[in-house]
Amino acid sequence: MKKEARDLAREFKTFLANNEEEDFIIKAGAAKAPASLPAPAKEIPAETAAPAMPAPAVSDGAKAKILAETADEILRCQKCPLGATRIKAVPGEGNPDAKLMFIGEGPGFDEDHQGRPFIGRAGQLLTKMIEAMGLNRDDVYIANMVKCHPMIDATDNEKRGNDRAPSPDEIACCRKFIEKQIAVIRPEYIVALGGVAAKSLIRDASLTSLRGKIYDLELDSANLNGDVKIIATYHPAALLRNPNWKKDAWEDLKMLMREMGLSVKKDR
Numbered sequence: 001m002k003k004e005a006r007d008l009a010r011e012f013k014t015f016l017a018n019n020e021e022e023d024f025i026i027k028a029g030a031a032k033a034p035a036s037l038p039a040p041a042k043e044i045p046a047e048t049a050a051p052a053m054p055a056p057a058v059s060d061g062a063k064a065k066i067l068a069e070t071a072d073e074i075l076r077c078q079k080c081p082l083g084a085t086r087i088k089a090v091p092g093e094g095n096p097d098a099k100l101m102f103i104g105e106g107p108g109f110d111e112d113h114q115g116r117p118f119i120g121r122a123g124q125l126l127t128k129m130i131e132a133m134g135l136n137r138d139d140v141y142i143a144n145m146v147k148c149h150p151m152i153d154a155t156d157n158e159k160r161g162n163d164r165a166p167s168p169d170e171i172a173c174c175r176k177f178i179e180k181q182i183a184v185i186r187p188e189y190i191v192a193l194g195g196v197a198a199k200s201l202i203r204d205a206s207l208t209s210l211r212g213k214i215y216d217l218e219l220d221s222a223n224l225n226g227d228v229k230i231i232a233t234y235h236p237a238a239l240l241r242n243p244n245w246k247k248d249a250w251e252d253l254k255m256l257m258r259e260m261g262l263s264v265k266k267d268r
């Protein structure tokens with residue numbers, strides 16, 4: 001077993017608390033993957049508002065510029081009621097040329113306060129999941145279906161545990177931003193984290209029925225030509241509430257790793 005894989009396993013062992021959680025990470029033993037696999041010039045749509053337009057080629061630098069412009073638009077957006085109650089909008093972050101995107105449902109308390117996606121306890125677990133695949137957060141792009149914090153009590157954005165799932169109307173209102181991010185980044189793979197993202201991006205079905213398969217992503221706003229694959233797994237927050245699901249989540253990630261050509265080895 002490579003030293004770095006052993007170090008990785010030790011780190012997860014420290015982080016995770018019980019045997020089932022160890023099984024989620026340690027027995028799988030991911031080998032280190034290239035930080036960012038070489039990618040040819042990719043196609044992105046110049047205007048994702050137009051339905052299913054073929055995508056012109058754009059350089060990696062142009063991707064970063066378009067993503068920054070999209071982020072600026074998100075930071076100014078007040079199109080749905082979440083805009084009025086957020087502290088900070090959370091556009092998303094990561095490698096503009098990522099081969100892999102993770103998409104959750106919406107920002108929570110910590111994300112709302114810092115303007116960055118997946119930085120609370122669930123975010124820390126997501127980081128461990130990414131590292132278990134042999135990748136780093138810098139290799140991937142992380143975003144949410146909605147960019148502002150959905151709250152149970154919208155009058156108190158300083159209260160912890162005040163999170164809720166975004167409504168279908170909120171998702172519909174915000175959807176153009178995640179579709180634009182996907183179309184610009186043009187990842188080869190997406191992991192939908194949790195039932196909300198899975199239903200929104202794959203089809204209206206239970207997370208249980210959507211897990212375990214690889215789908216072609218289809219967007220209304222851009223023709224992806226079947227180039228973007230998507231899988232569904234548990235949201236890290238759900239894994240914190242239900243640690244016995246971690247083994248299944250790891251099975252989902254291993255399925256994706258095999259599809260991506262990443263090494264999945266038993267290390268003990």
Ligand code: SF4
Nearest residue numbers: 077079080083148174
């Ligand atoms: S959630 Fe999306 S649509 Fe609603 S205000 Fe925020 S950025 Fe705009």
